[in-house]
Amino acid sequence: MSADPPAGADAESDLTVLMTGAGAPGASGIVRSLRATDEREIEIVGVDMDEEAYGFALVDESYTVPAGGADGYVDRLLDVAERESVDVVLPLTTAEIEPLAAAREAFDAAVMVSDPGPLAVANDKGQLYEYLAEEGFSSAPAYRRVDTREAFVEAVEALGYPDAPVCFKPPVASGMRGFRVLDERTDRLTRLLEEKPDTAVTTLSEVLPVLSSAESFPELAVMEYLPGEEYSVDVLAMGDEVGPVIPRSRARTRAGISFEGTVERRADLIDEAAAICRGLGLEYNVNVQFKYDADGTAKVIEINPRVAGTIVMCVGAGANLPYLGVKHALGEPIPPVDVEWGTRMVRYWQELFRSPDGREYHVGEESTDRPLSVTGPQSR
Numbered sequence: 001m002s003a004d005p006p007a008g009a010d011a012e013s014d015l016t017v018l019m020t021g022a023g024a025p026g027a028s029g030i031v032r033s034l035r036a037t038d039e040r041e042i043e044i045v046g047v048d049m050d051e052e053a054y055g056f057a058l059v060d061e062s063y064t065v066p067a068g069g070a071d072g073y074v075d076r077l078l079d080v081a082e083r084e085s086v087d088v089v090l091p092l093t094t095a096e097i098e099p100l101a102a103a104r105e106a107f108d109a110a111v112m113v114s115d116p117g118p119l120a121v122a123n124d125k126g127q128l129y130e131y132l133a134e135e136g137f138s139s140a141p142a143y144r145r146v147d148t149r150e151a152f153v154e155a156v157e158a159l160g161y162p163d164a165p166v167c168f169k170p171p172v173a174s175g176m177r178g179f180r181v182l183d184e185r186t187d188r189l190t191r192l193l194e195e196k197p198d199t200a201v202t203t204l205s206e207v208l209p210v211l212s213s214a215e216s217f218p219e220l221a222v223m224e225y226l227p228g229e230e231y232s233v234d235v236l237a238m239g240d241e242v243g244p245v246i247p248r249s250r251a252r253t254r255a256g257i258s259f260e261g262t263v264e265r266r267a268d269l270i271d272e273a274a275a276i277c278r279g280l281g282l283e284y285n286v287n288v289q290f291k292y293d294a295d296g297t298a299k300v301i302e303i304n305p306r307v308a309g310t311i312v313m314c315v316g317a318g319a320n321l322p323y324l325g326v327k328h329a330l331g332e333p334i335p336p337v338d339v340e341w342g343t344r345m346v347r348y349w350q351e352l353f354r355s356p357d358g359r360e361y362h363v364g365e366e367s368t369d370r371p372l373s374v375t376g377p378q379s380r
Contacts, residue, residue, distance in 0.1 A: 014041040017326060018081055018109065021092030022046030022055030022062065025257050026309025030092060031058045033315045033322040042326075045084045047077065054352050057360045068095030074103045081109050088112065088329050090307065090322070097306050098123065110329035114237075114305050118280040122305040125221040126171040132300060135279060139272050139290065141299040143223035145171065149212050155222040156182060156204060165225035170218065180207060181225060226299055228292025231266070232258065233273040234314050236324050236334065237282040242274045243324060243334045246314045248345075258310040258347070263317040265341040268298055276300070285311065285325040310347075317343035 017034060021027060027046070034042045046059035049067045056062035063080050066073045073096070081089060089111040091097050098120070101113040113119065121127045125143075132140035144155035152168075159166045162184035170178040181201045211217060230250040236243030247269040252260035273288040287308035290298040307322055314321050319337040327334060353361050 014043070015087045015326070015330075016043045016045060016084055018045045018047065018077070018084065018086040018089045019055075019059065019092060020047050020065075020068075020077070020090070020096050022048040022059060023050045023053030024048075024055070024092045024309060026307070026311070027053075027055035027092060028058055029310065029312030029315070030090070030307060030322050031055065033312055033320055034326070036315060036320060037323045039323075043084075045080065045086060047080060057352055057354075068093060068097075068099055074099055074106070078103075078106060081107055088326050090326065092307060092309075094123065094304065094306065112284040112307075112325055112329050114283045114286075115281065118282050119305055121280060122282060122286075122303040124171045125169065125223075125302055126219075128300070128303060129221065129223070131280070132276070137272065137276065137300075139276070139298055139300045141223045141226070141293075141301075143221055145219070145221055146217075147219040148217050149208070152211065152217070152220060152222065153204070153208070159222060159224055161204060166222060167225050168220045168222045171221045182207070183225075224293070224299075226291035226293050226301070228294070228296065230289070230291045230301075231264075231269055231298070232261075232308060232310065233269050233288045233290065234308055234311050234321050235273050235277050235282075235286045235288060236321055236328065237277040237284060237286045238328060238334075239281050239283060240278055242277055243328070244314075244319050244321060244337050244339070245270045245274050246317070246319055246321070246339060247273075248310070248313050258313070258345075260344075260346050261310070261313060262344045263313060263339065263341060265339075272298060276303070284328060285321055287311070310345075313343075313345045314339075316345055317341070 019030060031044055034044060044059040045061045046055050047063045047065045049065060051064045061084060065076045086109045089107060089109050091100055091113060097113045100111050101116045101119050104111045104113065121131050126145040129140060129143045142159060144158065146152045146155050156166050161182055165181050165183040167181050179200055182204050183201050184203055186201050231247050232250055233245060233247045235245050246263060247266045248263045249261040250258045269290055276288060277286055282305055285307040287304040289301040291301050292298050311321055317340045319339050324334055350362065
């Protein structure tokens, strides 16, 4: 269930939201989503481990903090939350959600993370795939979990390599980190001369020496290759219930981040994502990523049990899911949403400049009088 609303947070009263990961790619979209509501004023406090995080230029107050898994992270966040009278903590990065889940009761604010049990399953691809298979979900992909060279080679071959491509990734990772596609059919010369060096496609003979050079062979989730279209499904999860469930295509991505896509009403994805979130008992904003296999069945790639970096696409289509997640955290009723299905998004870059004296501006705009400030004790 959602956490009890913090003291003093009445419906439609002004709020202070602490947003972690202010340097994350999706931070600007989350800030714009929270500011888009006309129901109340929201002050946003941004924190990040990087004192030059671009999101510090977008929020009202900013603080540097240790990395999510580092000693002192939770204590530092507790200090910031108390200093700024924070009502809601909204984490943006995967590394922070499990430490925050373990420390939820220490905060006076509502912390937008699921219970540690379902969170551990959602975060670990091996456990997630096992759960989906055991519960009979059609979206369970074929996979093997391995931690030795021998088991890795056996799993890759069992899933069809070299005749068919096979994928692998660390069980716990964010975005495209560690993801590779083994494809013996790849044209190595074309890949060398025509593709960018950050391609995920490689071969077993290329990766095996690297993996074997580790002091101990890394734990990996090896899974079937899915050649079909890829979708992200944003869910407002509420334990044994769900709010809006919105699929969006990932037509063009860079480093795992969507740069082009369309909000689509796909009943199979809506039903499956909702059932998975209910089954696990997840809470708040959840993102379920699917890819279709050769037979047209959607299979789960991963679950991000946090707000997704491109959830702003849903906001542009009429469903402000980040703000609805905040309302759920406060125990407020969730209003119906009117999604404009077929809305298409194309993302582009925008540069942020800082003058030598710390003023922030974009080309074509006057610089602001507010200098970049990372406030609070031990901020620098």
